[in-house]
Amino acid sequence: MPDRPLLELRAIDAYYGDFQALFGVWLQIDAGQVVAVIGANGAGKSTLLKSIAGLMHPRRGDMLFDGAPIGGAPAFEVVARGIALVPEGRRLFPSLTVEENLLIGGESRRAGPWTLARVYELFPVLAERRDLPAPALSGGQQQMAAIGRALMSNPRLLLCDEISLGLAPIVVRDIYARLPAIVAEGLSMIIVEQDIVQALNAAAHVYCLQEGRIALHGRARELTRESISAAYFGV
Amino acid sequence: MEWVNVILQGVLIGGLYAMFAAGLSLIFGVMRLVNIAHGDLIVLAAYVALMVTQTLGVDPLTSLLLVTPIMAVIGYALQRGLLNRTLGDDLLPPLLVTFGLSIIIQNGLLELFTADSRKLQVGSIEIETFQLMQGVWVGLLPLIQFLVAVAVIAALQALFYRTALGRAFRATSDDQAVAQLMGLDTRHVFAMAMALSLAVIAIAGVFLAVRSNFDPAIGPARLIFGFEAVIIGGLGNMWGTLAGGVILGVSQAIGAQIDPGWQLLAGHLAFLAILVVRPQGLFPKVSG
Numbered sequence: 001m002p003d004r005p006l007l008e009l010r011a012i013d014a015y016y017g018d019f020q021a022l023f024g025v026w027l028q029i030d031a032g033q034v035v036a037v038i039g040a041n042g043a044g045k046s047t048l049l050k051s052i053a054g055l056m057h058p059r060r061g062d063m064l065f066d067g068a069p070i071g072g073a074p075a076f077e078v079v080a081r082g083i084a085l086v087p088e089g090r091r092l093f094p095s096l097t098v099e100e101n102l103l104i105g106g107e108s109r110r111a112g113p114w115t116l117a118r119v120y121e122l123f124p125v126l127a128e129r130r131d132l133p134a135p136a137l138s139g140g141q142q143q144m145a146a147i148g149r150a151l152m153s154n155p156r157l158l159l160c161d162e163i164s165l166g167l168a169p170i171v172v173r174d175i176y177a178r179l180p181a182i183v184a185e186g187l188s189m190i191i192v193e194q195d196i197v198q199a200l201n202a203a204a205h206v207y208c209l210q211e212g213r214i215a216l217h218g219r220a221r222e223l224t225r226e227s228i229s230a231a232y233f234g235v
Numbered sequence: 236m237e238w239v240n241v242i243l244q245g246v247l248i249g250g251l252y253a254m255f256a257a258g259l260s261l262i263f264g265v266m267r268l269v270n271i272a273h274g275d276l277i278v279l280a281a282y283v284a285l286m287v288t289q290t291l292g293v294d295p296l297t298s299l300l301l302v303t304p305i306m307a308v309i310g311y312a313l314q315r316g317l318l319n320r321t322l323g324d325d326l327l328p329p330l331l332v333t334f335g336l337s338i339i340i341q342n343g344l345l346e347l348f349t350a351d352s353r354k355l356q357v358g359s360i361e362i363e364t365f366q367l368m369q370g371v372w373v374g375l376l377p378l379i380q381f382l383v384a385v386a387v388i389a390a391l392q393a394l395f396y397r398t399a400l401g402r403a404f405r406a407t408s409d410d411q412a413v414a415q416l417m418g419l420d421t422r423h424v425f426a427m428a429m430a431l432s433l434a435v436i437a438i439a440g441v442f443l444a445v446r447s448n449f450d451p452a453i454g455p456a457r458l459i460f461g462f463e464a465v466i467i468g469g470l471g472n473m474w475g476t477l478a479g480g481v482i483l484g485v486s487q488a489i490g491a492q493i494d495p496g497w498q499l500l501a502g503h504l505a506f507l508a509i510l511v512v513r514p515q516g517l518f519p520k521v522s523g
Contacts, residue, residue, distance in 0.1 A: 053416060096402065
């Protein structure tokens with residue numbers, strides 16, 4: 001069915017203990033699409049990605065991936081189904097080398113275009129530093145390794161949590177410049193960003209979260225700066 | 236020459252202590268679980284070997300072909316069925332549960348096998364010795380035991396740093412949540428670590444049982460030796476664990492030579508001295 005969305009979230013409520021972080025959040029992404037989720041600190045962006053990836057389990061709502069429910073599935077099953085998360089703060093394995101970090105990304109053994117060689121082609125600097133321990137890389141290189149590690153599972157949907165966080169603008173531009181090459185392999189992406197300009201440039205669709213609710217959504221080109229800042233800050 | 240003999244014996248017994256310690260260190264490294272039942276599991280392995288040798292009429296070293304996989308399966312089941320449920324942010328639940336397990340194993344063995352001392356016989360190699368140089372004698376069995384210990388440590392080191400399973404162990408040890416994001420089922424990774432730990436325990440248990448008498452109550456003392464070897468060597472370093480075992484063995488041998496009653500005391504003193512001087516152990520894990 002070509003018109004079925006790749007991922008569909010319906011009325012997701014997520015909690016940390018008694019604290020409700022997401023209120024009836026919905027989202028749709030089609031195959032090959034790039035969607036940005038923007039919002040202020042604490043708006044629930046990371047919670048949303050963690051819920052999709054299976055690190056958290058929403059209390060209510062439906063999550064359908066390619067038509068099949070994934071809510072409640074543990075993270076290792078979700079990645080085997082084809083959803084990979086680039087976690088906030090990169091979180092490479094510090095006692096593994098760069099190459100070992102990439103190899104462990106392929107642990108789910110999904111078939112697809114991404115191999116060690118292809119990741120090195122995309123990020124040549126990682127090939128030069130493959131035998132170094134992960135913490136020896138610069139922040140930008142670590143981010144590349146984290147993206148490469150997620151790609152190694154050959155996902156159909158790549159979730160990127162704040163890939164610009166803590167990186168110099170020129171490094172951020174460099175990393176974002178390579179995203180089209182990744183999307184060209186036919187996968188979809190959800191990009192969570194605080195850097196709105198970067199997000200709007202990279203994505204076709206934008207959802208804005210405000211205090212756990214979808215405050216605004218639309219095509220990136222059609223949203224006005226005013227409507228975004230209203231949804232972002234709630235003013 | 237007398238002292239050379241003493242130190243050599245200490246080195247050789249150190250291999251056994253390193254095998255006690257290796258499984259303990261592995262489990263703590265991968266899942267931060269302190270297995271209080273470790274010593275009793277060693278004794279359990281000795282009794283499993285006793286049953287296998289009596290039932291099949293094979294010698295103890297051959298029995299390892301069966302005892303090792305049996306213990307590994309027990310380890311996997313123990314982790315999946317019980318210990319995984321105790322793991323979390325708190326170190327206390329696994330400590331209490333393995334403490335309980337220790338009591339259950341001791342009393343179960345007591346019920347099944349009585350408190351009588353047992354020993355496994357390996358025949359003539361038990362008493363064979365050869366002269367290394369003028370006045371220095373080595374027993375064949377202690378030498379085999381030490382070489383096996385070195386092989387076990389080398390195998391564990393290679394497994395940790397050269398195989399996909401070892402990579403999964405290290406990744407899970409670093410960051411459990413992200414390991415799951417990579418498609419690793421951490422419950423299975425932990426169970427594999429426990430299976431490996433108990434496979435090492437099987438080898439240690441059989442060598443313990445051919446070396447000296449054993450009964451259901453000697454487990455906790457083996458746990459202490461294992462702990463001391465791990466701490467002396469430094470957590471998370473397999474070759475350090477071997478060094479720790481050797482240092483403990485040599486200290487005990489020297490203590491015993493001075494006065495037979497000082498054997499254990501000398502080992503504990505060496506352990507305490509290293510804890511005071513180098514709390515991180517002699518060869519701590521190279522970070523990053």
